[in-house]
Amino acid sequence: MSQQTIAHNYALALFEASQDAGISELIREETLFLYDSFKSAMSLIDHLASPGFSQEKRLRIMERALGDTVSEMTRNFILLILKHRRQNLLLLILEELDKIFDQNKRIIRAKLTSAVELDSIQRQNLQSKLEKKTGCTLDIEYEIDPGLIAGFTLVYGDTMFDCSTASALNKFSNTLKSLRYDWQE
Template sequence: MAELKTVARPYAKAAFDVARENNQVVEWDSMLSVFALSANDKKFSQALANPSFSAEEKAGALADVCSEVSTTEGKAFLLTLAENNRLSLLPAISALFNEFRLNSEKAVDVVVTSAFPLTTEQENTLAVSLGKKLDRTIKLSSETDASLIGGVVIRTGDLIIDGSVRGKLAKLAEAINS
């Protein structure tokens, strides 16, 4: 996965730079998401990987499938990816582009996993607290995972804060075993 991100990063950065120059960051983010979803489709991804199709045919097919969101620059971007055999990177490019967008907006997506559903008040309190700590606007989503036993796990990008009972027990077991 790290290698995928490494290869995808220059493409995502180039797309972000073009989108920012043209004041179309939100549109590009949406377009890349649709491209990524289409490229992830099992049958469509098999067709995109088929060497009997030319780069132009692959890029054109993907642009046609996504014609409602596809722009001229987006089609050129797809062609560049197809010529370099990088269409399979679209999901990673889309995710990185979204990170660049959120970073430029001083916003961050945060996923909070808890053993029990959080109340709206708890989510708001957590979002405000994290916003102050990270100096960002927080876009919070929450999940439940009963295996955590108690507490929460907070994930954003590369930052993971494990305040779960399961995590603390795992650390204790590791300390005992070493």
């Protein structure tokens, strides 16, 4: 089984348990906090994966690190990951959990790259049109790339829209290159 599949299965289990218990928003907040904390303290995760630590010591360290900052469900979930020796997948599991929460709330994370900075009205209009088209709420990360010349690219999930002048010029150039003219007639 791939690491992605394993991570998804763990994440789905916590998501479903949190839904059943009616505390999904709390679990989401806690796991986002833990993701940021673990990501900034990768040395802790690396140490936990070290063969020099016994299983009991790993669990004690994590219990102390968690303290009273998270609910019993989140604490038990993190400890279960350690008990199953999946600490190397901890961040991936938390990323998968975030994706599952987004899917459940019909939220799509997107990246929009434009040639120039969009003002708030342009952003609002674009977001409204895209939300209407997708039927989902979009969480858009904006970026500027003058190399696009004009227009924008939008990436979300497996989908990419390229509405940039640079792309159109590139396609036109490739079309011209592919044409063969017999100028000697």
